Amino acid sequence: MTDDPTTLPFRELIRPYTGDIAGVRPAETVGWTDFAGVVTCEKGPFFVKAMRNEGWRCASINRERLITPFLASLAPTLHWDAGDDAWIALGLEVVDGRTPDFGPDSPDLSAVVELVDKIGQVPLPEPALTWTETRWDRFVTRESARELFRGDTLLHADLNPYNLLIEANGIRALDWGWPTRGAGFIDPAMLVVQLIASGHTPAGAESWVNGCAAWRDADPEAIDAFAAAYLRMRHEMVERKPEMAARQAMLTATEAWAAHRGLVPLP
Known part of the structure:
Protein backbone atom coordinates (compact mmCIF):
# COMPACT_ATOMS: atom_id res chain seq x y z
CA MET A 1 0.00 0.00 0.00
CA GLU A 93 19.96 3.13 -0.59
CA VAL A 94 16.94 0.91 -1.18
CA VAL A 95 18.16 -2.69 -0.97
CA ASP A 96 16.03 -5.53 -2.31
CA GLY A 97 16.53 -8.70 -0.34
CA ARG A 98 15.23 -11.07 2.29
CA THR A 99 15.79 -11.86 5.94
CA PRO A 100 18.36 -14.67 6.36
CA ASP A 101 17.45 -18.02 7.85
CA PHE A 102 19.45 -18.72 11.02
CA GLY A 103 18.28 -22.34 11.34
CA PRO A 104 20.75 -25.25 11.65
CA ASP A 105 20.32 -26.39 8.03
CA SER A 106 20.24 -22.91 6.49
CA PRO A 107 22.38 -22.21 3.42
CA ASP A 108 22.60 -18.58 4.63
CA LEU A 109 24.86 -19.24 7.61
CA SER A 110 28.20 -19.06 5.81
CA ALA A 111 27.33 -15.61 4.43
CA VAL A 112 26.15 -14.41 7.86
CA VAL A 113 29.37 -15.52 9.56
CA GLU A 114 31.48 -14.00 6.78
CA LEU A 115 29.70 -10.67 7.21
CA VAL A 116 30.25 -10.66 10.99
CA ASP A 117 33.93 -11.44 10.40
CA LYS A 118 34.21 -8.58 7.90
CA ILE A 119 32.56 -6.11 10.27
CA GLY A 120 35.15 -7.07 12.88
CA GLN A 121 37.93 -6.22 10.45
CA VAL A 122 36.75 -2.71 9.55
CA PRO A 123 39.42 -0.20 10.63
CA LEU A 124 37.97 1.67 13.58
CA PRO A 125 36.41 4.85 12.11
CA GLU A 126 37.26 8.17 13.71
CA PRO A 127 33.66 8.85 14.88
CA ALA A 128 33.70 5.59 16.89
CA LEU A 129 36.81 6.45 18.90
CA THR A 130 34.68 7.81 21.77
CA TRP A 131 31.91 5.17 21.57
CA THR A 132 33.35 2.87 24.23
CA GLU A 133 31.20 -0.20 24.83
CA THR A 134 29.81 -0.03 28.38
CA ARG A 135 26.29 -1.48 28.25
CA TRP A 136 27.32 -4.71 30.01
CA ASP A 137 29.46 -3.05 32.70
CA ARG A 138 26.76 -3.08 35.35
CA PHE A 139 26.13 -6.80 34.86
CA VAL A 140 29.58 -7.98 35.97
CA THR A 141 30.43 -9.04 39.52
CA ARG A 142 34.02 -7.87 39.49
CA GLU A 143 35.20 -4.56 38.14
CA SER A 144 38.19 -6.07 36.33
CA ALA A 145 35.79 -7.97 34.03
CA ARG A 146 34.75 -4.72 32.42
CA GLU A 147 38.17 -4.38 30.83
CA LEU A 148 37.61 -7.69 29.05
CA PHE A 149 34.85 -6.02 27.03
CA ARG A 150 37.06 -3.13 25.91
CA GLY A 151 38.85 -3.06 22.57
CA ASP A 152 39.36 -1.23 19.31
CA THR A 153 36.94 -3.19 17.15
CA LEU A 154 33.86 -1.65 15.57
CA LEU A 155 30.78 -3.47 16.89
CA HIS A 156 27.32 -3.47 15.38
CA ALA A 157 26.06 -4.85 18.72
CA ASP A 158 22.56 -5.73 17.50
CA LEU A 159 23.00 -8.44 14.88
CA ASN A 160 19.86 -10.53 14.45
CA PRO A 161 18.02 -11.90 11.41
CA TYR A 162 15.91 -8.74 11.09
CA ASN A 163 18.97 -6.49 10.91
CA LEU A 164 20.52 -8.46 8.04
CA LEU A 165 19.47 -8.60 4.42
CA ILE A 166 20.38 -11.27 1.86
CA GLU A 167 20.46 -9.87 -1.67
CA ALA A 168 21.50 -11.18 -5.07
CA ASN A 169 25.18 -10.32 -4.62
CA GLY A 170 25.68 -10.92 -0.91
CA ILE A 171 24.51 -9.80 2.51
CA ARG A 172 24.42 -6.48 4.32
CA ALA A 173 23.85 -5.31 7.89
CA LEU A 174 21.08 -2.80 8.57
CA ASP A 175 20.16 -0.55 11.49
CA TRP A 176 23.50 0.81 12.66
CA GLY A 177 21.84 2.75 15.47
CA TRP A 178 24.11 1.68 18.34
CA PRO A 179 27.59 0.86 16.98
CA THR A 180 30.31 0.90 19.61
CA ARG A 181 34.02 0.37 20.13
CA GLY A 182 34.81 -2.79 22.06
CA ALA A 183 36.25 -6.30 22.16
CA GLY A 184 36.00 -7.99 18.79
CA PHE A 185 34.47 -11.21 20.12
CA ILE A 186 31.25 -9.48 21.24
CA ASP A 187 29.44 -9.48 17.87
CA PRO A 188 30.24 -13.19 17.29
CA ALA A 189 29.17 -13.96 20.88
CA MET A 190 25.83 -12.26 20.34
CA LEU A 191 25.46 -14.25 17.12
CA VAL A 192 25.96 -17.45 19.15
CA VAL A 193 22.86 -16.64 21.19
CA GLN A 194 20.86 -15.80 18.07
CA LEU A 195 21.82 -19.14 16.53
CA ILE A 196 20.85 -21.06 19.67
CA ALA A 197 17.49 -19.26 19.68
CA SER A 198 17.08 -20.44 16.07
CA GLY A 199 17.58 -24.11 16.94
CA HIS A 200 21.34 -24.71 17.09
CA THR A 201 23.00 -26.49 19.98
CA PRO A 202 25.41 -24.25 21.93
CA ALA A 203 28.37 -26.27 20.64
CA GLY A 204 27.06 -26.04 17.09
CA ALA A 205 26.54 -22.28 17.34
CA GLU A 206 30.08 -21.79 18.64
CA SER A 207 31.47 -23.91 15.82
CA TRP A 208 29.85 -21.55 13.32
CA VAL A 209 31.30 -18.37 14.84
CA ASN A 210 34.72 -20.00 14.88
CA GLY A 211 34.77 -18.64 11.34
CA CYS A 212 35.29 -15.16 12.86
CA ALA A 213 38.91 -14.26 13.58
CA ALA A 214 37.94 -12.17 16.62
CA TRP A 215 36.25 -15.20 18.18
CA ARG A 216 39.17 -17.53 17.48
CA ASP A 217 41.62 -15.04 18.99
CA ALA A 218 39.53 -14.25 22.08
CA ASP A 219 40.47 -15.17 25.63
CA PRO A 220 37.98 -17.82 26.84
CA GLU A 221 37.86 -15.99 30.18
CA ALA A 222 36.58 -12.89 28.37
CA ILE A 223 33.91 -14.89 26.55
CA ASP A 224 32.81 -16.47 29.85
CA ALA A 225 32.61 -13.05 31.50
CA PHE A 226 30.50 -11.76 28.64
CA ALA A 227 28.20 -14.80 28.66
CA ALA A 228 27.54 -14.30 32.38
CA ALA A 229 26.93 -10.56 31.96
CA TYR A 230 24.68 -11.15 28.96
CA LEU A 231 22.63 -13.68 30.92
CA ARG A 232 22.16 -11.20 33.77
CA MET A 233 21.05 -8.58 31.24
CA ARG A 234 18.56 -10.98 29.66
CA HIS A 235 17.12 -11.85 33.09
CA GLU A 236 16.58 -8.15 33.78
CA MET A 237 14.93 -7.59 30.40
CA VAL A 238 12.45 -10.40 31.03
CA GLU A 239 11.74 -9.13 34.54
CA ARG A 240 10.84 -5.72 33.07
CA LYS A 241 8.53 -7.12 30.37
CA PRO A 242 7.70 -10.76 31.14
CA GLU A 243 4.84 -10.74 28.63
CA MET A 244 7.24 -10.45 25.67
CA ALA A 245 7.76 -13.95 24.27
CA ALA A 246 10.78 -12.86 22.21
CA ARG A 247 12.61 -11.74 25.35
CA GLN A 248 11.88 -15.05 27.06
CA ALA A 249 13.17 -16.94 24.03
CA MET A 250 16.44 -15.02 24.09
CA LEU A 251 16.79 -15.61 27.83
CA THR A 252 16.31 -19.35 27.29
CA ALA A 253 18.95 -19.35 24.56
CA THR A 254 21.40 -17.38 26.71
CA GLU A 255 20.85 -19.76 29.63
CA ALA A 256 21.65 -22.70 27.37
CA TRP A 257 24.85 -21.03 26.19
CA ALA A 258 25.94 -20.12 29.73
CA ALA A 259 25.26 -23.69 30.88
CA HIS A 260 27.33 -25.03 27.99
CA ARG A 261 30.23 -22.87 29.20
CA GLY A 262 29.80 -24.09 32.80
CA LEU A 263 28.44 -20.79 34.08
CA VAL A 264 25.10 -21.95 35.52
CA PRO A 265 24.48 -21.19 38.31
CA LEU A 266 26.09 -17.85 37.62
CA PRO A 267 29.38 -17.15 39.38
Whole structure:
Protein backbone atom coordinates (compact mmCIF):
# COMPACT_ATOMS: atom_id res chain seq x y z
CA MET A 1 0.00 0.00 0.00
CA THR A 2 1.24 3.50 -0.86
CA ASP A 3 0.57 6.14 1.78
CA ASP A 4 -0.20 9.76 1.04
CA PRO A 5 3.17 11.61 1.01
CA THR A 6 1.51 14.69 2.48
CA THR A 7 1.37 12.81 5.79
CA LEU A 8 5.15 13.02 6.20
CA PRO A 9 5.70 15.73 8.84
CA PHE A 10 9.28 16.25 7.64
CA ARG A 11 8.39 16.41 3.94
CA GLU A 12 9.76 19.90 3.40
CA LEU A 13 13.00 19.05 5.21
CA ILE A 14 13.88 16.29 2.76
CA ARG A 15 12.45 17.85 -0.42
CA PRO A 16 15.85 19.30 -1.55
CA TYR A 17 17.15 15.69 -1.67
CA THR A 18 14.05 13.89 -2.92
CA GLY A 19 12.41 16.36 -5.23
CA ASP A 20 8.68 15.82 -5.62
CA ILE A 21 7.49 12.87 -3.52
CA ALA A 22 5.13 10.46 -5.26
CA GLY A 23 4.49 7.94 -2.50
CA VAL A 24 5.55 6.42 0.80
CA ARG A 25 5.73 2.76 1.79
CA PRO A 26 6.32 2.47 5.55
CA ALA A 27 8.47 -0.39 6.80
CA GLU A 28 6.75 -3.16 8.76
CA THR A 29 8.94 -2.39 11.77
CA VAL A 30 10.70 0.88 12.54
CA GLY A 31 12.77 0.02 15.63
CA TRP A 32 13.98 3.11 17.43
CA THR A 33 13.04 5.47 14.62
CA ASP A 34 9.85 7.51 14.42
CA PHE A 35 9.61 6.77 10.69
CA ALA A 36 11.23 4.23 8.38
CA GLY A 37 10.15 3.38 4.87
CA VAL A 38 10.69 3.68 1.14
CA VAL A 39 10.01 7.12 -0.31
CA THR A 40 9.31 7.07 -4.04
CA CYS A 41 10.35 10.42 -5.43
CA GLU A 42 11.77 12.46 -8.27
CA LYS A 43 15.42 11.86 -7.25
CA GLY A 44 15.03 8.44 -5.64
CA PRO A 45 13.73 6.12 -4.42
CA PHE A 46 15.31 6.25 -0.97
CA PHE A 47 14.87 4.29 2.21
CA VAL A 48 14.24 7.11 4.67
CA LYS A 49 14.75 6.90 8.43
CA ALA A 50 13.68 9.87 10.53
CA MET A 51 13.49 10.77 14.20
CA ARG A 52 12.22 13.74 16.13
CA ASN A 53 15.18 15.85 17.16
CA GLU A 54 14.63 15.60 20.89
CA GLY A 55 16.09 13.77 23.88
CA TRP A 56 18.59 10.94 24.01
CA ARG A 57 16.85 8.82 21.36
CA CYS A 58 18.13 10.89 18.47
CA ALA A 59 21.68 9.84 19.41
CA SER A 60 21.05 6.56 17.59
CA ILE A 61 20.21 8.12 14.23
CA ASN A 62 23.21 10.43 14.58
CA ARG A 63 25.48 7.43 15.15
CA GLU A 64 24.08 5.76 12.05
CA ARG A 65 24.64 8.97 10.08
CA LEU A 66 28.28 9.16 11.20
CA ILE A 67 29.25 5.50 10.83
CA THR A 68 27.54 4.48 7.57
CA PRO A 69 30.02 6.25 5.23
CA PHE A 70 32.78 4.00 6.62
CA LEU A 71 30.97 0.72 5.99
CA ALA A 72 31.19 0.48 2.19
CA SER A 73 29.43 -2.68 0.93
CA LEU A 74 28.67 -3.96 4.45
CA ALA A 75 25.62 -1.69 4.79
CA PRO A 76 23.24 0.29 2.56
CA THR A 77 24.81 3.46 1.17
CA LEU A 78 23.90 6.75 2.83
CA HIS A 79 23.01 9.17 0.04
CA TRP A 80 22.09 12.22 2.13
CA ASP A 81 21.13 13.44 5.57
CA ALA A 82 19.05 16.39 6.69
CA GLY A 83 18.13 17.97 9.99
CA ASP A 84 16.46 20.92 11.63
CA ASP A 85 15.18 21.75 15.11
CA ALA A 86 12.30 19.29 14.73
CA TRP A 87 13.58 16.30 12.72
CA ILE A 88 16.69 14.36 11.65
CA ALA A 89 16.40 12.25 8.49
CA LEU A 90 18.66 9.87 6.56
CA GLY A 91 18.26 8.94 2.90
CA LEU A 92 19.63 5.45 2.38
CA GLU A 93 19.96 3.13 -0.59
CA VAL A 94 16.94 0.91 -1.18
CA VAL A 95 18.16 -2.69 -0.97
CA ASP A 96 16.03 -5.53 -2.31
CA GLY A 97 16.53 -8.70 -0.34
CA ARG A 98 15.23 -11.07 2.29
CA THR A 99 15.79 -11.86 5.94
CA PRO A 100 18.36 -14.67 6.36
CA ASP A 101 17.45 -18.02 7.85
CA PHE A 102 19.45 -18.72 11.02
CA GLY A 103 18.28 -22.34 11.34
CA PRO A 104 20.75 -25.25 11.65
CA ASP A 105 20.32 -26.39 8.03
CA SER A 106 20.24 -22.91 6.49
CA PRO A 107 22.38 -22.21 3.42
CA ASP A 108 22.60 -18.58 4.63
CA LEU A 109 24.86 -19.24 7.61
CA SER A 110 28.20 -19.06 5.81
CA ALA A 111 27.33 -15.61 4.43
CA VAL A 112 26.15 -14.41 7.86
CA VAL A 113 29.37 -15.52 9.56
CA GLU A 114 31.48 -14.00 6.78
CA LEU A 115 29.70 -10.67 7.21
CA VAL A 116 30.25 -10.66 10.99
CA ASP A 117 33.93 -11.44 10.40
CA LYS A 118 34.21 -8.58 7.90
CA ILE A 119 32.56 -6.11 10.27
CA GLY A 120 35.15 -7.07 12.88
CA GLN A 121 37.93 -6.22 10.45
CA VAL A 122 36.75 -2.71 9.55
CA PRO A 123 39.42 -0.20 10.63
CA LEU A 124 37.97 1.67 13.58
CA PRO A 125 36.41 4.85 12.11
CA GLU A 126 37.26 8.17 13.71
CA PRO A 127 33.66 8.85 14.88
CA ALA A 128 33.70 5.59 16.89
CA LEU A 129 36.81 6.45 18.90
CA THR A 130 34.68 7.81 21.77
CA TRP A 131 31.91 5.17 21.57
CA THR A 132 33.35 2.87 24.23
CA GLU A 133 31.20 -0.20 24.83
CA THR A 134 29.81 -0.03 28.38
CA ARG A 135 26.29 -1.48 28.25
CA TRP A 136 27.32 -4.71 30.01
CA ASP A 137 29.46 -3.05 32.70
CA ARG A 138 26.76 -3.08 35.35
CA PHE A 139 26.13 -6.80 34.86
CA VAL A 140 29.58 -7.98 35.97
CA THR A 141 30.43 -9.04 39.52
CA ARG A 142 34.02 -7.87 39.49
CA GLU A 143 35.20 -4.56 38.14
CA SER A 144 38.19 -6.07 36.33
CA ALA A 145 35.79 -7.97 34.03
CA ARG A 146 34.75 -4.72 32.42
CA GLU A 147 38.17 -4.38 30.83
CA LEU A 148 37.61 -7.69 29.05
CA PHE A 149 34.85 -6.02 27.03
CA ARG A 150 37.06 -3.13 25.91
CA GLY A 151 38.85 -3.06 22.57
CA ASP A 152 39.36 -1.23 19.31
CA THR A 153 36.94 -3.19 17.15
CA LEU A 154 33.86 -1.65 15.57
CA LEU A 155 30.78 -3.47 16.89
CA HIS A 156 27.32 -3.47 15.38
CA ALA A 157 26.06 -4.85 18.72
CA ASP A 158 22.56 -5.73 17.50
CA LEU A 159 23.00 -8.44 14.88
CA ASN A 160 19.86 -10.53 14.45
CA PRO A 161 18.02 -11.90 11.41
CA TYR A 162 15.91 -8.74 11.09
CA ASN A 163 18.97 -6.49 10.91
CA LEU A 164 20.52 -8.46 8.04
CA LEU A 165 19.47 -8.60 4.42
CA ILE A 166 20.38 -11.27 1.86
CA GLU A 167 20.46 -9.87 -1.67
CA ALA A 168 21.50 -11.18 -5.07
CA ASN A 169 25.18 -10.32 -4.62
CA GLY A 170 25.68 -10.92 -0.91
CA ILE A 171 24.51 -9.80 2.51
CA ARG A 172 24.42 -6.48 4.32
CA ALA A 173 23.85 -5.31 7.89
CA LEU A 174 21.08 -2.80 8.57
CA ASP A 175 20.16 -0.55 11.49
CA TRP A 176 23.50 0.81 12.66
CA GLY A 177 21.84 2.75 15.47
CA TRP A 178 24.11 1.68 18.34
CA PRO A 179 27.59 0.86 16.98
CA THR A 180 30.31 0.90 19.61
CA ARG A 181 34.02 0.37 20.13
CA GLY A 182 34.81 -2.79 22.06
CA ALA A 183 36.25 -6.30 22.16
CA GLY A 184 36.00 -7.99 18.79
CA PHE A 185 34.47 -11.21 20.12
CA ILE A 186 31.25 -9.48 21.24
CA ASP A 187 29.44 -9.48 17.87
CA PRO A 188 30.24 -13.19 17.29
CA ALA A 189 29.17 -13.96 20.88
CA MET A 190 25.83 -12.26 20.34
CA LEU A 191 25.46 -14.25 17.12
CA VAL A 192 25.96 -17.45 19.15
CA VAL A 193 22.86 -16.64 21.19
CA GLN A 194 20.86 -15.80 18.07
CA LEU A 195 21.82 -19.14 16.53
CA ILE A 196 20.85 -21.06 19.67
CA ALA A 197 17.49 -19.26 19.68
CA SER A 198 17.08 -20.44 16.07
CA GLY A 199 17.58 -24.11 16.94
CA HIS A 200 21.34 -24.71 17.09
CA THR A 201 23.00 -26.49 19.98
CA PRO A 202 25.41 -24.25 21.93
CA ALA A 203 28.37 -26.27 20.64
CA GLY A 204 27.06 -26.04 17.09
CA ALA A 205 26.54 -22.28 17.34
CA GLU A 206 30.08 -21.79 18.64
CA SER A 207 31.47 -23.91 15.82
CA TRP A 208 29.85 -21.55 13.32
CA VAL A 209 31.30 -18.37 14.84
CA ASN A 210 34.72 -20.00 14.88
CA GLY A 211 34.77 -18.64 11.34
CA CYS A 212 35.29 -15.16 12.86
CA ALA A 213 38.91 -14.26 13.58
CA ALA A 214 37.94 -12.17 16.62
CA TRP A 215 36.25 -15.20 18.18
CA ARG A 216 39.17 -17.53 17.48
CA ASP A 217 41.62 -15.04 18.99
CA ALA A 218 39.53 -14.25 22.08
CA ASP A 219 40.47 -15.17 25.63
CA PRO A 220 37.98 -17.82 26.84
CA GLU A 221 37.86 -15.99 30.18
CA ALA A 222 36.58 -12.89 28.37
CA ILE A 223 33.91 -14.89 26.55
CA ASP A 224 32.81 -16.47 29.85
CA ALA A 225 32.61 -13.05 31.50
CA PHE A 226 30.50 -11.76 28.64
CA ALA A 227 28.20 -14.80 28.66
CA ALA A 228 27.54 -14.30 32.38
CA ALA A 229 26.93 -10.56 31.96
CA TYR A 230 24.68 -11.15 28.96
CA LEU A 231 22.63 -13.68 30.92
CA ARG A 232 22.16 -11.20 33.77
CA MET A 233 21.05 -8.58 31.24
CA ARG A 234 18.56 -10.98 29.66
CA HIS A 235 17.12 -11.85 33.09
CA GLU A 236 16.58 -8.15 33.78
CA MET A 237 14.93 -7.59 30.40
CA VAL A 238 12.45 -10.40 31.03
CA GLU A 239 11.74 -9.13 34.54
CA ARG A 240 10.84 -5.72 33.07
CA LYS A 241 8.53 -7.12 30.37
CA PRO A 242 7.70 -10.76 31.14
CA GLU A 243 4.84 -10.74 28.63
CA MET A 244 7.24 -10.45 25.67
CA ALA A 245 7.76 -13.95 24.27
CA ALA A 246 10.78 -12.86 22.21
CA ARG A 247 12.61 -11.74 25.35
CA GLN A 248 11.88 -15.05 27.06
CA ALA A 249 13.17 -16.94 24.03
CA MET A 250 16.44 -15.02 24.09
CA LEU A 251 16.79 -15.61 27.83
CA THR A 252 16.31 -19.35 27.29
CA ALA A 253 18.95 -19.35 24.56
CA THR A 254 21.40 -17.38 26.71
CA GLU A 255 20.85 -19.76 29.63
CA ALA A 256 21.65 -22.70 27.37
CA TRP A 257 24.85 -21.03 26.19
CA ALA A 258 25.94 -20.12 29.73
CA ALA A 259 25.26 -23.69 30.88
CA HIS A 260 27.33 -25.03 27.99
CA ARG A 261 30.23 -22.87 29.20
CA GLY A 262 29.80 -24.09 32.80
CA LEU A 263 28.44 -20.79 34.08
CA VAL A 264 25.10 -21.95 35.52
CA PRO A 265 24.48 -21.19 38.31
CA LEU A 266 26.09 -17.85 37.62
CA PRO A 267 29.38 -17.15 39.38
